[in-house]
Amino acid sequence: MKKILILVIFSFIFMSYQTEGSIISVSVEEFESYIKDYGTTQLIDVRTPEEFEKGHIPGAKLVNIYATDFKEKISKLNLEKSKPVLIYCRSGNRSLVGGRYLAGRGYKVINLKYGINDWIAKNKPIEKN
Secondary structure: HHHHHHHHHHHHHHHHHHOOEEEEEOOOOHHHHHHHHOOOOOOOOOOOOOHHHHOOOOOOEEEOOOOOHHHHHHOOOOOOOOOOOEEEEOOOOOOHHHHHHOOOOOEEEEEEEOOOHHHHHOOOEEOOO
8 A cells, every 4th residue: 555655646746747857847837836936037938039929928038949049049148057947938849959958058947848838728927029
């Protein structure tokens, strides 16, 4: 019985967080909690400018993952390694690419698991330009 309980707890934790190096993919509620705890100074949207204009999480900075100067723009943000970098895209895939780049440079990265699509589906606030 004890082994089953440990297995259930471990499974729950593992399913809640998908880790990849120093990247953690979290739910909308957890991502929102990170924003409340750390603010938006390290909140990055890696979608295209057109996607960003249609709606983004308030306070997010746009750094288009497809831009040839992506790495340069990321470095100009002067991100702090002592705080997590919160990153998202439309569905959670492009942000993993950007997150891998940041994790490889020693940052702790928090990825919005299913992207802004899930954020909007859960009626969380967005800004439009």
